[in-house]
Amino acid sequence: MNFISKLIELFTTVKYWEMIFRGFKMTIGISLGAIVLGLLLGTVVALVTIAKNSKVMFIPKLICKIYITVIRGTPMALQLFIMAYVIFAIRGFPQMLTAIIAFGVNSGAYVAENIRAGILSVDIGQTEAGRALGLPSSITMMSIVIPQAIKNVIPAIGNELIALIKETSIVSMIGMYDLTMAAKNIGSGNYMASYIVPMSVVAVFYLGIVYLLTFCIKMIEKRLRAGDKR
Amino acid sequence: MISVRNIFKDFGDLRILNGISCEIEKGECVVIIGPSGSGKSTLLRCMNLLEDPTYGEVWLGDKLINDIDPYLHYDAIEASKTYANLVSTGLTRDEAIAKIKKEDLLKKHEGPAFKKICREIYEENHLDINIARSRMGMVFQHFNLFNNLTVMQNLTLAPVKLKLKTKEEAEAKAMELLRRIGLEEKKDEYPSKLSGGQKQRIAIIRALCMDPEVILFDEPTSALDPEMVGEVLDVMRSLAKEGMTMVVVTHEMGFAREVADRVLFISDGQIAEEGTPNELFSNPKTQRAKDFLGKVL
Numbered sequence: 203m204n205f206i207s208k209l210i211e212l213f214t215t216v217k218y219w220e221m222i223f224r225g226f227k228m229t230i231g232i233s234l235g236a237i238v239l240g241l242l243l244g245t246v247v248a249l250v251t252i253a254k255n256s257k258v259m260f261i262p263k264l265i266c267k268i269y270i271t272v273i274r275g276t277p278m279a280l281q282l283f284i285m286a287y288v289i290f291a292i293r294g295f296p297q298m299l300t301a302i303i304a305f306g307v308n309s310g311a312y313v314a315e316n317i318r319a320g321i322l323s324v325d326i327g328q329t330e331a332g333r334a335l336g337l338p339s340s341i342t343m344m345s346i347v348i349p350q351a352i353k354n355v356i357p358a359i360g361n362e363l364i365a366l367i368k369e370t371s372i373v374s375m376i377g378m379y380d381l382t383m384a385a386k387n388i389g390s391g392n393y394m395a396s397y398i399v400p401m402s403v404v405a406v407f408y409l410g411i412v413y414l415l416t417f418c419i420k421m422i423e424k425r426l427r428a429g430d431k432r
Numbered sequence: 433m434i435s436v437r438n439i440f441k442d443f444g445d446l447r448i449l450n451g452i453s454c455e456i457e458k459g460e461c462v463v464i465i466g467p468s469g470s471g472k473s474t475l476l477r478c479m480n481l482l483e484d485p486t487y488g489e490v491w492l493g494d495k496l497i498n499d500i501d502p503y504l505h506y507d508a509i510e511a512s513k514t515y516a517n518l519v520s521t522g523l524t525r526d527e528a529i530a531k532i533k534k535e536d537l538l539k540k541h542e543g544p545a546f547k548k549i550c551r552e553i554y555e556e557n558h559l560d561i562n563i564a565r566s567r568m569g570m571v572f573q574h575f576n577l578f579n580n581l582t583v584m585q586n587l588t589l590a591p592v593k594l595k596l597k598t599k600e601e602a603e604a605k606a607m608e609l610l611r612r613i614g615l616e617e618k619k620d621e622y623p624s625k626l627s628g629g630q631k632q633r634i635a636i637i638r639a640l641c642m643d644p645e646v647i648l649f650d651e652p653t654s655a656l657d658p659e660m661v662g663e664v665l666d667v668m669r670s671l672a673k674e675g676m677t678m679v680v681v682t683h684e685m686g687f688a689r690e691v692a693d694r695v696l697f698i699s700d701g702q703i704a705e706e707g708t709p710n711e712l713f714s715n716p717k718t719q720r721a722k723d724f725l726g727k728v729l
């Protein structure tokens with residue numbers, strides 16, 4: 203019954219709650235920031251990679267290709283270290299921003315690949331019909347192709363974002379105070395002296411966040427699919 | 433209306449169109465027939481530049497819609513370095529021009545005078561491709577209605593986005609056309625809820641919503657169940673009667689016979705024969721046309 207009593211202790215101690223809350227804020231902040239950055243970056247990179255070959259686009263396309271290859275080919279932890287200890291190794295640079303950029307840049311590469319595949323999966327006839335009406339390619343893309351592409355890739359992007367949220371737990375490796383770090387600190391404290399209790403509680407927090415996100419994705423999917431019951 | 437001038441189209445090493453010229457006159461219904469793979473769709477798609485011709489020009493009215501083809505402009509050829517070299521070796525003007533055209537001698541860089549005259553011809557005559565396309569409708573074999581939009585949105589998207597009509601005007605026009613084909617109650621449906629025949633009729637009026645000067649049809653009934661072919665042909669027939677300019681690629685020989693003012697028979701990327709439906713169907717002159725018609729009629 204040690205577990206129960208420790209659990210009660212954790213739930214009734216303000217200090218522990220403060221630690222968990224502090225970690226929770228960090229995890230949510232990094233996740234949201236990285237999701238927004240990743241989606242924006244991913245969309246832009248996807249649009250560049252599918253653009254027609256031309257002189258103007260040569261360099262941007264090359265950069266995007268290298269970006270995707272490097273990010274997908276190296277470990278997330280290493281990318282985080284490089285951001286924290288090399289690129290943003292500036293005194294006073296907010297750690298949270300470093301983490302947001304590291305995770306956003308990382309998930310941008312995966313999101314870009316998903317969106318690119320989604321755009322290519324839209325029947326070429328849709329584009330041709332738009333262009334044949336005299337719509338410029340930008341409007342054809344925005345009004346016809348992208349809405350259909352997004353519908354196709356929402357599940358894949360959802361999985362990507364869920365993976366991202368869980369992966370943020372490695373920020374403790376650069377000494378940041380997120381949910382995982384909070385659990386570790388509580389567990390190693392003199393009074394608690396138990397890892398299993400705070401770890402379990404924090405696990406429930408992660409589960410809750412992931413469940414909420416899954417729910418939101420399902421709702422979006424449902425709304426988008428309203429149009430094509432076959 | 434549409435003038436196709438000596439177009440060639442290569443896909444990689446394959447020459448699919450091999451020197452096609454034709455004029456589509458206002459109010460005409462021209463039907464294009466020919467064996468599978470002969471280049472009918474490619475020709476049609478070159479007319480609105482969904483395919484870019486490798487050589488040759490496409491004109492809409494008196495406006496050039498693709499790049500200039502210097503081989504079609506004697507004044508450009510005469511300004512080229514190659515021409516100057518040939519003339520200096522003793523050829524006459526006509527001989528030099530003939531040699532250049534025959535042997536495809538113009539190079540990428542033919543000097544500033546050549547460049548200038550090409551640019552002048554282009555600037556004087558060219559029409560933006562999106563404007564040109566907004567004046568030519570196209571109906572596809574597989575309908576290509578926008579799956580993410582309702583019928584009404586399909587009909588009004590382009591005229592509104594291109595600022596040809598206000599939303600109200602576009603919707604009024606769309607309703608009028610929907611009523612004409614008897615599908616006004618489908619206006620808020622998505623395409624996935626429609627039958628093939630309904631989709632294709634909507635696709636036709638989507639083109640009409642732009643008030644086009646000409647409509648290009650690429651095998652509009654080939655993807656339809658047999659019982660739906662009639663309803664689509666009826667709409668096309670009534671358009672032809674009203675004097676809409678139409679270019680129709682089809683395997684429906686009955687429709688061609690009845691509605692076409694002129695039939696082009698395409699074989700191996702060339703117009704092998706052309707004439708009124710009566711001439712072509714009852715009395716084909718070329719062996720290729722005889723063989724083809726023998727199989728399909």
Ligand SMILES: Nc1ncnc2c1ncn2[C@@H]1O[C@H](COP(=O)(O)OP(=O)(O)OP(=O)(O)O)[C@@H](O)[C@H]1O
Pocket residue numbers: 443448466467468469470471472473474475
């Ligand atoms: N984008 C492309 N790339 C390479 N080859 C192509 C392309 N489009 C068409 N072709 C080839 O060009 C040839 C002519 O095609 P096209 O579609 O114009 O024929 P068609 O006369 O319309 O035939 P069908 O009656 O079967 O529709 C075919 O051999 C086809 O494989």
Ligand SMILES: [Mg+2]
Pocket residue numbers: 472473474651
């Ligand atoms: Mg075809």
